[in-house]
Amino acid sequence: MAKNNFIFAVVITVSSTLFFIEAFKNSRNFITRDLSTSQNARGSQLTMMARKPIIAGNWKMNPVDFGEALDLAEKLAASSKTMADDVEFVVIPPHPFLVPVKEKLEGSKIKLGAQNAFTEDKGAYTGAVSTPMLKSVGVEYILAGHSERRTIFKDDDSAVGRKVTKILKDGMTPILCVGELKEEFEEGLVEQVCGLQLSKDLRGVTADEMRKIVIAYEPVWAIGTGLTATPEIAQSVHAFIRKWIEKKYGKEVAEEVRIQYGGSVTPETVDELMACPDIDGALVGGASLAADKFSRIMSYKKL
Numbered sequence: 001m002a003k004n005n006f007i008f009a010v011v012i013t014v015s016s017t018l019f020f021i022e023a024f025k026n027s028r029n030f031i032t033r034d035l036s037t038s039q040n041a042r043g044s045q046l047t048m049m050a051r052k053p054i055i056a057g058n059w060k061m062n063p064v065d066f067g068e069a070l071d072l073a074e075k076l077a078a079s080s081k082t083m084a085d086d087v088e089f090v091v092i093p094p095h096p097f098l099v100p101v102k103e104k105l106e107g108s109k110i111k112l113g114a115q116n117a118f119t120e121d122k123g124a125y126t127g128a129v130s131t132p133m134l135k136s137v138g139v140e141y142i143l144a145g146h147s148e149r150r151t152i153f154k155d156d157d158s159a160v161g162r163k164v165t166k167i168l169k170d171g172m173t174p175i176l177c178v179g180e181l182k183e184e185f186e187e188g189l190v191e192q193v194c195g196l197q198l199s200k201d202l203r204g205v206t207a208d209e210m211r212k213i214v215i216a217y218e219p220v221w222a223i224g225t226g227l228t229a230t231p232e233i234a235q236s237v238h239a240f241i242r243k244w245i246e247k248k249y250g251k252e253v254a255e256e257v258r259i260q261y262g263g264s265v266t267p268e269t270v271d272e273l274m275a276c277p278d279i280d281g282a283l284v285g286g287a288s289l290a291a292d293k294f295s296r297i298m299s300y301k302k303l
Contacts, residue, residue: 050256052086054089055088055284056090057294058284058285060285070104076108078108090111090140091112113140114139116142117134117163135172141175144164144174146177161204164201168209176215179218198241202248207253211257216261216283217260219263224285231273241259258281261273
C-alpha cells in the first residue's frame with residue numbers, strides 16, 4: 001500500500017512538473033510572439049510617422065480669372081498658418097498664375113507645384129515650359145503622368161518617364177500619377193495597369209532617386225466624376241504599389257516613398273482615406289478650388 005502511494009506521488013509530481021514546464025514554454029512563446037507583434041506594429045507606426053503626409057491641390061485649368069487665383073491663394077496661405085507642421089502642403093496652379101500665387105504664399109506653409117514640364121531646357125518648342133524655368137520661379141513639385149495628360153494630350157509612358165528623370169535631374173520632386181480606367185477596374189486589371197505604368201515610367205530611376213519621388217494613385221474612373229474609391233480599395237492598391245517598389249528597390253526605399261490618393265477627394269472622404277496605413281496624402285482636384293473645402297482637407301482629422 002505504501003509502495004503504491006509512493007508511485008502515485010511520483011507520477012503526480014512528474015506530471016505536475018511536465019505541466020509547468022509546458023506552461024512555461026507556452027508562456028515564453030506567447031510573450032515572444034506578443035513582443036514580436038508589438039515590435040512589428042511599433043516599427044510600422046514609426047515608418048508611417050517618418051513618411052510626412054503630403055496634401056496637394058491640382059487646380060488644373062482653373063480658375064479663369066487672375067483675381068480669383070490670387071484670392072484663393074491668399075485664403076489658403078492664411079488658413080495654412082494654423083495647420084500642423086507634420087504635414088506638407090502644395091498648390092499646383094496653371095502656369096500663368098505661378099509667380100503671383102508664389103508671392104501670395106510667401107510666409108505660409110504651402111509650397112508651389114507645376115502641372116507639366118517639357119524635357120528640353122530651351123529652344124524652338126512653342127508652348128512648352130522647361131524645368132529650369134519652373135525652378136527659377138520657385139516651383140518645387142511637378143506633376144508627371146496625370147491621366148488628363150495621358151489621354152487628352154497623348155503623353156505616353158516614354159514621355160512620362162523622360163519627364164520624371166528630367167524633374168529629378170533639376171532638383172525638383174516629381175509627383176508621378178498612375179491609375180486605371182473604369183473598364184480596367186471592372187475587369188480586375190488594377191495591379192497589372194499600375195504595375196506596367198510604374199515599370200515604364202520609372203525605367204532607369206535609381207534607388208536614391210526613388211526616395212525623392214511621390215507616387216499618386218489616381219483611379220481614372222474617380223477623377224472629376226464624384227466617385228471615390230472606398231478606403232479599402234484605395235488601401236489595397238497603395239499596398240500593392242508599395243510592394244512593387246519593395247521588389248524593385250528594397251524594403252527600406254519602399255517604406256520611405258510617399259503614395260498619395262487622388263480621385264474626387266472631399267472633406268467628407270479625406271479622414272477615412274488618410275487613416276489607411278499606406279495612404280500618405282491626397283492629390284485633390286475640384287475641392288482644391290474652394291478655400292474652405294481644401295482647408296478642411298489640409299487639416300484632416302487623424303483617426
